[in-house]
Amino acid sequence: MINKQIKIDVRTVKKFFKKGKIRKIAEKTGFIKRKRKLDAFEFFISLTFGSLTTTTITLGAIAENLSECISRAGINDRFNQYAIDFLTEVFSFFFRTATENGHNINIDVLNQFGRVNIIDSSSWELPPGLKSAFPGYNIAGCKVQLMYDYKTGVIQLFDIKKQTCNDQSYSKTLGDQIT
Incomplete structure (x- = not known):
């Protein structure tokens, strides 16, 4: 019962996180400066929704959710100020959009x-x-x-x-x- 509810909630939330928008935010914040193996959308999804399938988020678990082969050290290097700015902006966008579209709790x-x-x-x-x-x-x-x-x-x-x-x-x- 609980797992079913989580799956429904994830699908609802995922519709806010469009690949194009996530990638634009990554470019705007400097998280992605040029074409690389690491896709901003996959990185974000792996950090957020990937955590629903495990109790511990590791660099290896994040790497497994990516389509390109990236080492744990390579992923670790991405946890910097640009990543903070990127994730902050993505979540701010999500919360603003959810609130503006009436998806908040009344x-x-x-x-x-x-x-x-x-x-x-x-x-x-x-x-x-x-x-x-x-x-x-x-x-x-x-x-x-x-x-x-x-x-x-x-x-x-x-x-x-x-x-x-x-x-x-x-x-x-x-x-x-x-x-």
Whole structure:
């Protein structure tokens, strides 16, 4: 029952993510500067929807979802500021489009608030050589903190931290951003 619901939701969300639009965003943000083996659309789909089939997203799992053969090191090299800008812009576009097209949740009680911020994090393992920069739980690990304003469809915060960064402690550092 749950898997069926996830599949339906994924199909609904996927219709927002058109290949041409994703590729234009990749070019605009500098994630893709010229024709390469790595396709921006495949990279995005592998990171987002590829994670529904596994509990751990690894560089190898991302590589398996791509049509071109790219090494794990090659994929790892793509996780840089351009990738952050690319993913931020793709998700901002998605949330804006979903909100503008009435695909948001209509909860009248939210009308009394100027902002409705949703904060969440995701973490994953990194190559062992990055453990000094990104300490994880007995491994190297990275965590992304994301804050999304539901009412405006804008990503307010996209922050990369070490995997051991506690969510509750992190939320206390946000101060005025969450009020």
